[in-house]
Amino acid sequence: MTAAPTPAQLNETAHDQQQQRHPLDALVPDPTGVPPLCDEQQFVAILESMVADEAPRLFAVVQEYGNRVDAQIVAWGMAFADHAEVVSVDRSLRMSLRKPKDTLPAFHFGSHIRARLVWFNPDATTPGERDQAA
Numbered sequence: 001m002t003a004a005p006t007p008a009q010l011n012e013t014a015h016d017q018q019q020q021r022h023p024l025d026a027l028v029p030d031p032t033g034v035p036p037l038c039d040e041q042q043f044v045a046i047l048e049s050m051v052a053d054e055a056p057r058l059f060a061v062v063q064e065y066g067n068r069v070d071a072q073i074v075a076w077g078m079a080f081a082d083h084a085e086v087v088s089v090d091r092s093l094r095m096s097l098r099k100p101k102d103t104l105p106a107f108h109f110g111s112h113i114r115a116r117l118v119w120f121n122p123d124a125t126t127p128g129e130r131d132q133a134a
Helices: 007-019 023-027 040-054 100-107 129-133
Strands: 057-065 070-079 084-088 094-097 113-119
Touching (some): 057 100
């Protein structure tokens, strides 16, 4: 007859099973037993600062027809410190480039349509009806 496992043995078995749950766990040190850096509120503040410091700049690629006759947004991009990612609004084109301005030649069209970068400015938003009623 086999003796029942002790609580310590059950805990060790559960810990072993947790470590084996995902193959990628073998590549990451187990944080069990490492104390948190700070409380939840401080950690959220640290994460918010990290995101704010590292956030890419948002820009649009706008096709201008003639000399300010008309325009349309044809793509959106994110400028990172070392490259830019761009997606056309119709989802037919994705680009990864060194600089945001390197996007422009792909959106020029003939001699009447030129592309330009317009950096997102949150202060330039058009007030909505709700804002005007206030």
